[in-house]
Amino acid sequence: MPKMNLTHFEAAVLFALFSSVVLGVITKRTDTERLRYGLRCFAYFVVALIGLGWLMHFGHG
């Protein structure tokens, strides 16, 4: 098994991607709603990721 080195950002985006796919699949009634919900979840993940990243940046001084 090859070893993989990812940055914090890459790992967190991949985590967000796969989590959003599953969250989209298990919720809502129609495929369009599922797609929209999955995309929205992914966007929330990324916004939270970037926001928390900046918060930690300023928190460290």
Place this chain on the structure above:
Amino acid sequence: MLGKLNLMPSAPAKSEAPPQPTRSWYPVVGLGWLIPGGGYFLLKRPGRGALVLASVLCMFLLGLMMRGAMFQPQTGDILTTVIYVGGFIGDLASGLLYLLTIWLGYNQPDMAGHVHDYGTKFLVAAGLLNILGMVDAYEIAIGKKD
């Protein structure tokens, strides 16, 4: 002022019969645990099954490639118990992926470093995503969801 009179007969409300359970939920949940997304395949929803399978598989493989550690159940203070037993349950929830990995001798010690740390979290999260898929398949099997 006179109140509004409702003289027109109202349209009969659409009565939607609740979805009937299609089959016993045991094989759906069992297969869903063993093979991520397997419950959906059994319920003839291959698209959703394939998406759950791909997501759980990718997350698990990424966790292995980042050399994440598998949790062993440990008890002690409440925090230790929650982390180690919870982590073990999360790992175990990946089903056959976890069992194969252990049977093939994967034994990564817990090491410092953000990549290993992410790997450990990916391995647990893969199992947690599979639990979400199992719960959804269970609800479809008992007729609570379409």
